[in-house]
Amino acid sequence: VKYIDEFRDGSLARRIAAQIAAEVRADRRYHFMEFCGGHTHAISRYGVADLLPPNVKMIHGPGCPVCVLPIGRVDLAIALALEQRVMLCTYGDVLRVPASGGLSLLKAKARGADVRMIYSAADALDLARRHPEREVVFFAIGFETTTPPTALVIRQAAAEGIGNFSVVCNHVLTPAAIGNILESPEVRRLGTVPLDGFIGPAHVSTVIGSQPYEFFAEEYRKPVVIAGFEPLDVMQAILMLARQVNDGRCEVENEFTRAVTRDGNLKAQALVGEVFELRRAFDWRGLGEVPYSALAIRAEFGAWDAERKFALRTQRVADNKACECGAILRGLKHPRDCRIFGTVCTPESPVGSCMVSSEGACAAYYSYGRHREVAAAAPAAVSAPVIPVVLLASTVTEAHDRAEVAAS
C-alpha cells in the first residue's frame, strides 16, 4: 500500500537505529513518553524498543481511549442498555471493558440487552433512522480524532429532527492529559517518571495541529516531536528527540508533516466548538479527576444529550485493587510489574482496561513484547554491540489500517 510500506522498511529502520545509537551519549538518559496508544501499538508490534540503546527508554502514555474510560461511565452505558432498554451503540473495544459487578457491555448483551457494535458514528444515527420506535444511544468515546464525527451526527440529528437518538459524550482532550502527567496533585504525591520528551500523537494532531504542544515545550521544558504511526516515523521521532536533548533544545518538531500542520483541521475544530463545551472536570481511569479535560454537549443540543435525556448521574467506582492500570497509564509502572498480568488478566478476560484495547500498554506487551523478552534473555553472551534483527517488512501482511477501527 502506497504511503504505508515505505514507512515500514526494515533496512531503513536499522539505519535509523544505528544513527540513534551513534548520537546518544552514554552518560545521558533519554526517557521519552509516547502519549498515544497508536504509537504504543506500533512500538510493540514492530519491536522498536529492541532497536534502541539501553539508555533510550520508551514509556507508554495514557493515550488509549478505552484504557482511560472510568468504570463509572461504562456502568452508565450498561444501565441504559439493561434498565432503560435502549439500543446502545458503541465502538468495538468498549464492549469488553470490565465494569462493576463483573459485567461488561458484552456480558450485558448476553443477558438480553440490545448492544450494537459500530464502526462509525454515522452507523448509530442510521440505526436511529431505521428504528424510529426505539431509543438509540451512541456511547461516544475517544480523543480529538473521534470527536468531530460525533459532533457531525449530533448536528445532523438536530437538523433532521431525529428525536429517538442521543449521545453519551465521553470525549477527552489530549493536552489536558499531558498537562496532568507533568503537573498534578498526584504527581506531587506519588512522584512521577522523569520524562525527557514526548512523542506527540499522529491522528490527534491532524485535528488539533502542532500548536497546542508549544505550551509544554515552553512551560515545562519538554521536547515534543509529533510522529506518524508507522515504525520508521517513530524511529525518526526518537532520533529527533535525542538530538533535542543533546542540544538542550525544547521545541515542538513535526515528523508527520505529510498530514499535520501547525493549525490542524480548522473545519473540524469549528464543528467541535459548535456542538461541545468543556466539562469542569472529568474522571480518567488512572489519572483521576482532571480539570477541563473532557467535553460535554452544549445546551442547544441538549435534546440529543443522553445524560440530560435520561437524567444520568455518574458514580465514581474504584478500580480493581490488584490492577496496576493506574500506575501503568502514568508511566510509573510497566505491565510486567503487575501481579495479575498475563495470569488473571489477559486480553481474553481483561481485569484492567489496559488489557482491553490493542492500543493498551498491557495488551500490546502481552501480544508482542513478553515473548521477545524471554527469547532475548537466553543468548545473553552474544558479542558486543549487535543490532537486533527485527523483520519490520515481514509484518506488512496485516495491511488493513488499524486506524480505521481504533479510536485514538
Added chain:
Amino acid sequence: VGDYVILHVGYALSRLDPEEAERTLALFREAGLSAEVPQEGAA
C-alpha cells in the same frame, strides 16, 4: 478523487501531502548515508 487521506472511524481527518511524504522518506534515508553507520547485514 486521487488523494490519500487519513481515515479514522470512517471519516477523513486530513489529506496526505505527497511532497511532504517524500521529504520525510528522504530524511529517513539520510540516516543511512552518514559514515559511522554500519552497512546492512552487520546484524
